[in-house]
Amino acid sequence: MGRGRYRLLAAVLLVVSVERVRPGQGSCRDCPAGTFCGKTKTPTCIPCPSNSFSRSPGQEACNLCRRCEGVFRTKKGCSPTSDAECECIPGFHCRGAGCAMCEQDCGRGQEVTDDGCKDCDPGTFNDQKLGTCRPWTDCARAGKAVLVNGTKERDVVCGPRSADPSPAAPSASAPSPAPTPAPAPEPAFLKPVRTAQEEDGCSCGFPEEEEGEEGAL
Numbered sequence: 001m002g003r004g005r006y007r008l009l010a011a012v013l014l015v016v017s018v019e020r021v022r023p024g025q026g027s028c029r030d031c032p033a034g035t036f037c038g039k040t041k042t043p044t045c046i047p048c049p050s051n052s053f054s055r056s057p058g059q060e061a062c063n064l065c066r067r068c069e070g071v072f073r074t075k076k077g078c079s080p081t082s083d084a085e086c087e088c089i090p091g092f093h094c095r096g097a098g099c100a101m102c103e104q105d106c107g108r109g110q111e112v113t114d115d116g117c118k119d120c121d122p123g124t125f126n127d128q129k130l131g132t133c134r135p136w137t138d139c140a141r142a143g144k145a146v147l148v149n150g151t152k153e154r155d156v157v158c159g160p161r162s163a164d165p166s167p168a169a170p171s172a173s174a175p176s177p178a179p180t181p182a183p184a185p186e187p188a189f190l191k192p193v194r195t196a197q198e199e200d201g202c203s204c205g206f207p208e209e210e211e212g213e214e215g216a217l
Contacts, residue, residue, distance in 0.1 A: 029058040034080035036062045048080045055081060071102040093130060105129055109152035120152040127154055 028037030031045035036059050038044040048054055048062035055063075065078030068086035076085035088094050088102035095103045106117035109125065111132045120126055120133035136150040139158035148157035 028060060031059070032057045033059075036060060051078060053078060053080055053083055055083075072099070075099075123150075125150055125152050125155055 028043050031037045031043075033054055033056055035045040035047050036054055038046045039060070051065045052062035053065060054061075063083065066084045066086060068074040068084060071089050071092050072086040073089050074084060075087040076082075078084035086099055088099065091105050092102040093105055095101045103112055104116060106112050106126075107129060108127055109120055110117045111120060111126055112118075124133035124135050126133045133152075134155075136156045137158060139146045139156060142158060143161070144158040145161045146156050147159040150156035
């Protein structure tokens with residue numbers, strides 16, 4: 001009889017110890033993520049309502065889920081154990097941890113201000129869609145010359161300075177050579193030269209009648 005009572009008491013104690021570790025029946029630290037500890041006489045683990053969550057166990061209340069509205073859109077939906085994640089709609093980009101805010105995209109040659117996008121001031125540029133306008137590079141400070149002027153979309157291009165021309169020393173110039181006379185043009189047709197032999201062969205005598213008359217005289 002004594003042994004029976006002992007066994008019954010041991011069984012009751014075992015059941016009580018199991019019930020204490022069940023969710024909703026133990027302490028608040030036993031409530032898992034996705035639930036909260038209800039404020040009742042006996043700690044009770046209650047699931048987080050819709051649009052709320054709890055990341056860590058033992059929370060006494062659930063957190064409201066973030067709502068992605070306006071320039072935000074939902075990247076990841078809310079769950080009982082995690083918050084929703086938002087991202088910016090096209091034309092805007094995230095700023096801050098967890099995309100805390102959306103900032104308007106500006107084109108090259110612009111920067112974002114409180115009033116929206118604004119063109120870069122003279123002497124500054126921005127070659128990206130994001131960021132701010134930056135001053136042009138000071139080529140003179142680097143001992144260089146400006147090869148290509150800057151614009152609001154690109155920086156100046158620097159390069160080496162050209163060598164300063166030194167004054168030329170006067171030099172005695174050599175006299176120009178006299179022009180060479182051009183050769184006389186050759187005749188287009190050459191006239192044959194008559195030789196003495198040709199002249200003798202061509203010489204003519206007086207007629208015989210004239211010689212006779214001259215002798216008579």
